[in-house]
Amino acid sequence: MASAGQDASIGPITDFVAGTVGGMVGLAVGFPFDTIKVRLQHPETTSRYRNSMTALAKIIREERVAGLFKGISSPMAGCAFLNGLVFAGSGFFMRAQMQDPSGEPTLTQIAVAGAGTGALASLIATPTELVKIRQQANTSTGAQPSAWSVAKDLWRSHGLRGLYRGISSTAMRDMSYGTYFATYEGMQRLLAPARPERRNAPVTEDGRPVFLTQPSDAEGKDLQKETEAQRWGRLMIAGGVAGIAGWVFTFHLDSIKTRVQSVNYSPPTHHSHSSYPLLNTYAPGVHAMTLARGYSATASSPYRTTWSTMMYMYRIEGLRSFWKGLCPTIVRAIPVNMATFGAYEMVVQMMR
Helix, strand or coil, rough: CCCCCCCCCHHHHHHHHHHHHHHHHHHHHHHHHHHHHHHHHHCCCHHHHHCCHHHHHHHHHHHHHHHHHCHHHHHHHHHHHHHHHHHHHHHHHHHHCCCCCCCCCCCHHHHHHHHHHHHHHHHHHHHHHHHHHHHHHCCCCCCCHHHHHHHHHHHHHHHHHEEEEEHHHHHHHCCCHHHHHHHHHHHHHHHHCCCCCCCEEEEEEEEHHHHHHHHCCCHHHHHHHHHHHHHHHHHHHHHHHHHHHHHHHHHHHHHCCCCCHEEEEECCCCHHHHHCCHHHHHHCCCCCCCCCCCCCCCCCCCCCCHHHHHHHHHHCHCCCHHHHHHHHHHHHHHHHHHHHHHHHHHHHHCCC
């Protein structure tokens, strides 16, 4: 089975289509967990919930099940291009590093390809996730602003810079695709069983024993079924472990990104300190601006840059603040990435 991101023989169109389907399946499976993560990370909503379970219960009680899917239209709309780009981009960067496309890439080459793809994907992920975060953080039960209306409001108020707020932290986080793809392929190789052999049996051009490809051979058919089941088992395990590894190494960056994207940057003015005092603006419950529009990151804001956000979180809230929401994210990562890689591999097989 072709492994996502490592088989240089897979064409870019196949990579794109399979990556798109895989991303959409994964998004549908894991979006409720993502909403809980954002609520625990967002400066306006974090004080409302003690932990993941209380967040889940409170969201369902106050906003019903639909509250867990607030903001799904934005990533779903960008999912086709973003996830297709990630898988196709990884294949492109992989082929660029390899002299022999038919050879097996090293884990380092896979990691480099994934990191390069992540940096490129942040150009799409930044505005998509910015809109999603604004919608997910809205706890009201009334009419919800659509993804399009939130995006238009950001564009009118802050222009292109407003839509790309948090791009540096997003790019750093998304470079974890290197860890993601390398872990997936490493697990695939680690769990791969010894190839079935029959003494003096001829092999095909790709090295597979001929008896595995002969339907008339009963023993070959049984072994073929066994290896197919093992192959899908490896895929699921590798996908789950890859998702966990990707988040464990970069979750702190995701926390910073969420804080940065929770506010709109406004150039400092002579009204900055008097109109938006630090404690009043960022204390829970303040309503200087609607959640759909976000807060205004004035000169006094702790969230005006990636660096200032990181320092504020460390000094005021401690190291624990960087890992709020990790639990639902890890729980989410296992089924989501199993579904993502499973759908990807299935589409690849169908298109071959």
